[in-house]
Amino acid sequence: MTLLRVEDLKKVYADGTAALNGIDLTVEAGEFIVVIGPSGAGKSTLLRCLNRMVQPTSGKVLFQGTDTTGVSKRKLREIRRSMGMIFQGFNLVERLSVLANVLHGRLGYMSAWRGALGLFAKPDVEEATRLLQRVGLGEQLHKRADELSGGQQQRVGIARALAQKPQLILADEPIASLDPASSEIVMNSLYTFCKEDGIACLCNLHQVDVAKKYATRIIGIYKGTKVFDGTPEQLTDEMIDYIYNQHNDKASDQSEADGRLARALKKETA
Amino acid sequence: MMKAEQLLRERRGKRNQLIVFLAFLAALTVWSAIGTNFTPGALWGGIGDGAGFLFVDLMPPDTAELPGLIGPALDTIYMSFVAMVIGALVASVLSIFAAATTSPHPVFQVGMRAFSAMLRNVPVIIWTILLVASFGLGKLVGTLSLIIVSIGMLVRCFAESLEEIDLGQVEALRSVGASYWQVITQAVLPQFLPSLIGWALFNLEVNVRASTIVGMVGGGGLGFTIQSGLKLFQYKEVSMAVLLVLAIVLATEFLTNRIRERII
Numbered sequence: 262m263t264l265l266r267v268e269d270l271k272k273v274y275a276d277g278t279a280a281l282n283g284i285d286l287t288v289e290a291g292e293f294i295v296v297i298g299p300s301g302a303g304k305s306t307l308l309r310c311l312n313r314m315v316q317p318t319s320g321k322v323l324f325q326g327t328d329t330t331g332v333s334k335r336k337l338r339e340i341r342r343s344m345g346m347i348f349q350g351f352n353l354v355e356r357l358s359v360l361a362n363v364l365h366g367r368l369g370y371m372s373a374w375r376g377a378l379g380l381f382a383k384p385d386v387e388e389a390t391r392l393l394q395r396v397g398l399g400e401q402l403h404k405r406a407d408e409l410s411g412g413q414q415q416r417v418g419i420a421r422a423l424a425q426k427p428q429l430i431l432a433d434e435p436i437a438s439l440d441p442a443s444s445e446i447v448m449n450s451l452y453t454f455c456k457e458d459g460i461a462c463l464c465n466l467h468q469v470d471v472a473k474k475y476a477t478r479i480i481g482i483y484k485g486t487k488v489f490d491g492t493p494e495q496l497t498d499e500m501i502d503y504i505y506n507q508h509n510d511k512a513s514d515q516s517e518a519d520g521r522l523a524r525a526l527k528k529e530t531a
Numbered sequence: 532m533m534k535a536e537q538l539l540r541e542r543r544g545k546r547n548q549l550i551v552f553l554a555f556l557a558a559l560t561v562w563s564a565i566g567t568n569f570t571p572g573a574l575w576g577g578i579g580d581g582a583g584f585l586f587v588d589l590m591p592p593d594t595a596e597l598p599g600l601i602g603p604a605l606d607t608i609y610m611s612f613v614a615m616v617i618g619a620l621v622a623s624v625l626s627i628f629a630a631a632t633t634s635p636h637p638v639f640q641v642g643m644r645a646f647s648a649m650l651r652n653v654p655v656i657i658w659t660i661l662l663v664a665s666f667g668l669g670k671l672v673g674t675l676s677l678i679i680v681s682i683g684m685l686v687r688c689f690a691e692s693l694e695e696i697d698l699g700q701v702e703a704l705r706s707v708g709a710s711y712w713q714v715i716t717q718a719v720l721p722q723f724l725p726s727l728i729g730w731a732l733f734n735l736e737v738n739v740r741a742s743t744i745v746g747m748v749g750g751g752g753l754g755f756t757i758q759s760g761l762k763l764f765q766y767k768e769v770s771m772a773v774l775l776v777l778a779i780v781l782a783t784e785f786l787t788n789r790i791r792e793r794i795i
């Protein structure tokens with residue numbers, strides 16, 4: 262069965278920015294899909310419309326057959342807990358322990374007050390400990406999250422997502438803030454765990470080589486429109502060029518104008 | 532080119548504005564000096580009288596009165612401390628509604644800001660006078676007035692700290708399916724706690740100072756002793772009480788600074 266079906270998804274932000282102009286896509290169980298596109302193309306917006314961190318303007322997001330765009334608060338919590346999310350900035354609660362951060366992945370399953378008081382059940386704590394061992398951080402359980410390196414923090418982020426027992430993981434540029442060595446470890450972990458646990462993944466990336474290495478399918482977005490959807494082999498160099506290298510003449514005009522302005526201001530103060 | 536010229540014009544405009552503002556400030560100063568009959572001579576004369584009162588009538592402080600002042604001094608400390616604890620507890624809940632980042636709805640935000648502004652902008656002395664009228668003299672009234680202004684001040688300070696938290700951490704918890712209060716306690720509170728403690732300690736200092744004023748209009752503690760002493764011309768006792776106030780204020784500042792260093 263199709264895990265996720267997106268139909269004619271549009272998003273116009275309050276300031277009038279049209280970030281998505283009608284996106285259609287499907288995700289089957291177990292797929293590892295990489296979304297590529299230049300910065301500002303709408304990749305982050307797309308991911309956030311799926312778990313409704315951003316409210317879509319129109320269109321449908323069918324997750325396991327349920328349209329998520331209009332569901333109640335209660336149902337939305339259930340949908341969100343079935344989709345893990347991984348962030349470019351890791352977004353760990355820095356002053357809490359590594360273990361507490363992974364346990365946060367269980368909040369969607371807990372009663373409101375037990376979760377609010379942080380009364381995690383013993384099986385949850387055991388599972389979180391196992392997950393941290395699995396991502397190679399079994400020794401760091403009780404460290405404060407901000408004491409870890411970037412790469413380690415992102416692995417905690419992955420463990421938090423896995424703790425949700427999700428069907429789908431949404432990863433928004435998970436390696437954009439990391440050095441090459443950590444990037445490799447993080448991408449390998451993400452890919453392996455998704456594969457082992459049968460979790461589908463939608464991963465925003467801007468490195469095409471990394472995309473080609475891991476993706477079972479690649480989706481290209483340009484200015485809020487899907488311009489490519491195919492296998493890594495089908496993503497030709499011309500296609501990459503088409504997605505990325507659309508030169509914007511206005512931009513060079515602007516920088517020239519700024520230069521003139523700077524010179525004029527200098528004269529004024531001299 | 533158009534844009535550059537516009538900016539140059541704006542700059543010249545700003546300079547003219549500054550000149551007008553300074554001229555206005557000078558005029559205002561002269562006008563208020565005339566309005567209040569202020570002259571450097573009057574200031575000089577006042578200093579003479581004040582010094583006489585300070586060095587002849589008030590000196591030396593009567594240390595024999597010290598045992599009798601311990602009770603009121605402890606009252607001053609209790610009042611300030613209780614007002615800080617209750618004020619911080621109430622304000623930490625109210626400020627969640629007042630901060631843009633945590634408020635469940637903008638309506639709460641506006642309402643809570645207005646409410647706390649009212650508590651804070653009515654001077655503590657007025658609150659005490661109002662409360663004395665309904666509850667009579669005493670520590671209870673002093674404590675209540677301090678609680679009121681503590682809430683007013685802390686809601687504002689807390690809300691400002693809450694608006695500076697890292698929203699990425701909030702986003703992460705919302706994305707796992709956490710409920711509103713789960714996000715507040717698990718993502719907001721850990722970030723907010725250091726500034727909560729910092730502001731509460733600052734509030735304690737403010738309360739200790741304000742408690743003297745509160746006491747003088749009937750709110751108990753050392754302020755009340757000072758006021759009664761002045762009425763009975765017991766100036767040596769008054770100066771002893773003033774010294775005690777000073778000691779308490781300095782001790783509080785010293786202690787709160789030490790605690791602050793520890794947590795931050």
Ligand SMILES: Nc1ncnc2c1ncn2[C@@H]1O[C@H](COP(=O)(O)OP(=O)(O)O)[C@@H](O)[C@H]1O
Nearest residue numbers: 274276278280299300301302303304305306307
């Ligand atoms: N909260 C927002 N309000 C207004 N515009 C936004 C907001 N978030 C993103 N945008 C705009 O929407 C477009 C798509 O942004 P985004 O989804 O972040 O792209 P990407 O992740 O591909 O870089 C950009 O033009 C961006 O400026």
Ligand SMILES: [Mg+2]
Nearest residue numbers: 304305306434
């Ligand atoms: Mg982005």
